Amino acid sequence: MVDLHDLIDLLPDGAVLTDPDLLAGYRHDWARDPGAGTPLAVVRATSTADVGATLRWADEHRVPVVPRGAGSGLSGGATAVDGGIVLSTERMRAITVDPVTRTAVVQPGLLNVEVKRAVAEHGLWYPPDPSSFEICSIGGNAATNAGGLCCVKYGVTTDYVLGMEVVLADGTAVRLGGPRLKDSAGLSLTKLFVGSEGTLGVITELTLRLLPAQPRQSTVVATFASLAAATEAILAITGMLRPSMLEFMDSVAINAVEDEMRMGLDRSAAALLVARSDAPGEFAAREAELMVGACEKAGASEVFHTEDPDEGEAFTAARRFAIPAVERIGPLLLEDVGVPLPRLGDLITGIAAIARRNDVLVSVIAHAGDGNTHPLIVHDPTDAANTERAHRAFGEIMDLAIELGGTITGEHGVGRLKKAWLPAQVGPEVMALTQRVKDALDPHGILNPGAVI
Amino acid sequence: MVDLHDLIDLLPDGAVLTDPDLLAGYRHDWARDPGAGTPLAVVRATSTADVGATLRWADEHRVPVVPRGAGSGLSGGATAVDGGIVLSTERMRAITVDPVTRTAVVQPGLLNVEVKRAVAEHGLWYPPDPSSFEICSIGGNAATNAGGLCCVKYGVTTDYVLGMEVVLADGTAVRLGGPRLKDSAGLSLTKLFVGSEGTLGVITELTLRLLPAQPRQSTVVATFASLAAATEAILAITGMLRPSMLEFMDSVAINAVEDEMRMGLDRSAAALLVARSDAPGEFAAREAELMVGACEKAGASEVFHTEDPDEGEAFTAARRFAIPAVERIGPLLLEDVGVPLPRLGDLITGIAAIARRNDVLVSVIAHAGDGNTHPLIVHDPTDAANTERAHRAFGEIMDLAIELGGTITGEHGVGRLKKAWLPAQVGPEVMALTQRVKDALDPHGILNPGAVI
CATH class of the missing domain: 3.30.70.2190 (Alpha-Beta Plaits)
Structure with a gap:
């Protein structure tokens, strides 16, 4: 058992939570992963230095670290791990807007809606708009390469990330990119960290590209x-x-x-x-x-x-x-599959067949213009047979998306809930390549173990 | 000395050039790097299989491979290496356009202008437009994350690359991404290969996002x-x-x-x-x-x-x-530095001071809207002192861009000519991170050795 006192000494007063009642609130994100563990502690970082100190300590002691934004993720990307640290960025909330370069430098704990509001004061617009924009953090948006309703015209989070500060597994902070629309100097590491779901590093600052206010x-x-x-x-x-x-x-x-x-x-x-x-x-x-x-x-x-x-x-x-309206019917398994647009009809028809075959209610809503659907599988957790059928449908919907040349996740990320399907989508060679990148950047495997890979 | 016959046997007739007169044409790109070596052979691949066979053979025999598109690069990214292979994609020129998903699947040897023309037949538009669009290849555009004149509104190459097939150093071909505007499944490896200048793999196919015809x-x-x-x-x-x-x-x-x-x-x-x-x-x-x-x-x-x-x-x-007009005055060292827009005036004024101090003629043209300038340093290669002053100015301009919070290359890439300045821009931690990614993906260092890193 590691000694938490060293970590507590490294961080500001109150940054480390160990009270079991408080820890309980950090075990799950919105995916409510039933396999969630109980963390040793929650670190609520206030600065890049806090994140660095936490990761250095964790890497040295081989303690798993689960990075966490607002906890609104839907794929279990922020599911706590037994004996690990949940590293929350919720207190890192600074933002500065530069109307001349039309960029904003934001800390990860700021909510998407707060970014939108802050830039709107300068007549500017940050387009990506997940349905959860009022409760999801900009750091989580970057970690999952989040999308939203305007993506059909305006693209996804990665299209707006020009640079970042990210803390690597060993605690080193690096600055990547910056407020430059064009930069071909060195590898595109900025874009590698976008969508990496906390498995390669912890983002502590983002430089975002902005547009003039939407007409x-x-x-x-x-x-x-x-x-x-x-x-x-x-x-x-x-x-x-x-x-x-x-x-x-x-x-x-x-x-x-x-x-x-x-x-x-x-x-x-x-x-x-x-x-x-x-x-x-x-x-x-x-x-x-x-x-x-x-x-x-x-x-x-x-x-x-x-x-x-x-x-x-x-x-x-x-x-x-x-x-939320469909959720009133019953608890949901929330899907996020996408297909190339010409296959959208086949996907929706196929989902109906899967629902019938498994005798479960599936409602489909979709960002139709980019082929990204959210089948909502209603189930009854008190009914084991129904729950089993719902989970079977959940998997079959991903199988169908893959068969149609699509993706198991358009904007929510793989997290823990969809991990088992990733190899079928991308194939063994891409999984091996992914593992090589992961091993190179997080050799002790402390960052979000069990997620994605 | 390796035996080329094995390689020749693996590839279609005529794919391997060894005639010294022909090899001479593949030693340089437009950077005319004076340090260029003489390759052992040039492979003109006709397929992904050819690229795979070449890399497998090269990796096994530890033979350096310099990937090459149209050879129009300006940073020495396709400078040949003594005893290495130049792997040219000039013969891989297929394209299919899908107007429904508004995407095109293209092989790397197609010129940018040919991509533009093919998609225009469907009323579509591929925006990135380097000044060299009539002679540069789409594969080279992806390798350098090329820009152009429309980037100020429409972004750079990476913003249009949805997927690719890329052959890794060991000859394995992998498919990344695809014709999906949104895809959060796994690491964003597609974007990592864009701008990697042939140091991580050889791109054999690109899936490009298209827009409706420009008004x-x-x-x-x-x-x-x-x-x-x-x-x-x-x-x-x-x-x-x-x-x-x-x-x-x-x-x-x-x-x-x-x-x-x-x-x-x-x-x-x-x-x-x-x-x-x-x-x-x-x-x-x-x-x-x-x-x-x-x-x-x-x-x-x-x-x-x-x-x-x-x-x-x-x-x-x-x-x-x-x-070309300024080039009539004399041979050019072509710069590509960028700064955040508010510093553009400082950059242009500073370049004038550098020109005066070094007694060389520097003409500045710029993609002004995104802060990306091309200082053109006129020099006389027959005059050693003048050439030395020109090269000093070339370096001082990069130093200035870094000092102003900018980049040593906005759209041409680092190649060999700008490699010495990359650490000053990104810092030792990012260089170390870059090396870790490089080592993970190309453990024997056969891919474009001497470029970027």
Whole structure:
């Protein structure tokens, strides 16, 4: 058993939590991984130096370290390990915005919404917008290469990370990249750490690229009597223009949202699309009209177009609310599979077949414009047989995505929940390559053991 | 001495060149590195299998391999090594375009311009546009994370690489990523290989993200009596909008271009800016008017605005032609330093001081909107003292860029010419980290030895 007093002495007063009641709150992220261990301690770092001291100590004593942002991860990337340290960045919350270079330097504990707000004060915009943007941390966003609703036009987190400070397994802090749009000096290590889910280092600062404030959006809402008609409309829209959002909800999600929000959604529809355009000025309305036409041509039962930003935001909020709304039916296993866009219809149809075969309720919502779906598998944890079927469906959905040339995770990360499927997606050679990089950067394997690899 | 016959037997007829006259053409890239060696042979691969066989053989016999695209590199990234193999991808030229997922799968030997043309047939656009786009290969673009003129709005090569096939040092081919805008499954290895300059593997296929065809551009050309006024205009423009191009030429470049092209450029100007907007429809003209206003407010001596695409293209071509035009004065050492935008004025002023101090002619052209400059150092190779002063200036310009928080290379790569400066930019910890990754992926050090690290 290692002696925690050395670690406590290295860190500021109050940085190390050992009270079992407090530790309990750091065992899980939102994946509620049943295999979660009980950590030895939680370190709530206040600085890069704290992170460095913690990792140096852990590496020397071969103590596992699970890095943690806001704990809102959905794949068990921040599941605590027995006898390990949970290293939380929640107290590292500084931000400075430079409107001239249009960049922000942020610490990892700041929430995504707080980054958005801080840069908006300078008329700027940080695009990536996970549905959880109000509760997820920017450090966690970088660790999982998080996406969101605007990715269909604006890309994902890695597209906005120009540089970082990251602490390696041995406690060394390195600075990578910086506030330069173009930099070909040396290996692209910045991008390697984005999406590495805490297995290669702990990010202590990010330099983010910003855009000018997003123009006002036009919004189209369309309902369809069949999934086929909806997927036809999706392909027609993305084939003709780049929407700033193109979201999908199936019948279960529509009804769950309507139960809670009473917006007058058509409960009989098989699918609902919410599409937006942020083209400048009147071009947004023109693009919206093109999208209306595409939906009508695909056989939409109802199409609604609004230029009112509040109304558009209400439909976007409804789509964001779909996950908690469906969760009222029962606890969810939350999937995150993606496919190349032409296979989206096959994926959605196949998921329905998997749900039927396993006799479980699966609601599908999707960032349809980039082929990234979130099948929500409702299950009853008090019913062992039902739970087993739900987990089987969870795996079969990933198998299907792989078969369709897709990915087991579009934006949530592999964590612990999806680890078993990663080799089937990427193959043994990529797994071996991944292991070589991991061994080179974390030779004692202290960083987030059990995650990803 | 290794026996080449084994290698020749592994490859298609004619794939291996050993004729000394032919080998001579593969010793240098455009950097004309005086330290270039003479290769044992050139392999002109026709397939991934050829690349795999060559690397397996080379790894086994510990023969250095220098990967080569079109040989248009400017940093000596494709300088041949004595007794090594030059592995050319010039014959791997297939492309397939998928308009539905808006992606293209391309082999590395295709030229950038050929990629642009092939996707344009589908109404699509591959943005990255190095000035050398008519002669540089897409594989080389990926290897150096190449930039270009549109990067100020559209980003660099890595922003468009969704996946690749890459052959590792031991000959194993791996597939990374794919035609998915979002993919958080496993480490971001795709992005690690982009910009790795052939030191980690040989790229044999790229999956590129495409955009809808670029809208028609409006063009603004402005001349300034002082460098300070020009840099003021640059900051004013980038502070208010995102131009699709914002290019700079100094007095030497203006005169060199005018000597060749007779466009009526103002020979007395200290600086010329070419700025473009590709905002949709009439918004391009509106943005152009804003840029005109910014130039006037900064004290431009002349400002010209055109909606005619051919006229706009002529000014863009003039800017692209600046390097060969200045080269008529004498052979060039071509720099590629970048700084955060607010330091651009300091960089340009500092370069002038370096030129004076070393008594050499330095012309500065720049992708001004992203702070990436190309100081062109004219020298006389027959004059040893002049050449020495030119090389001293070359180094001092990199020192200055580092001092200003910038980079020694914005888009050309480190290669062999800039290797000595990389540690000063990134620091010893990042160099050590780079070496660890290199050793993990290329344990026998056969891949492009002497480049970057």
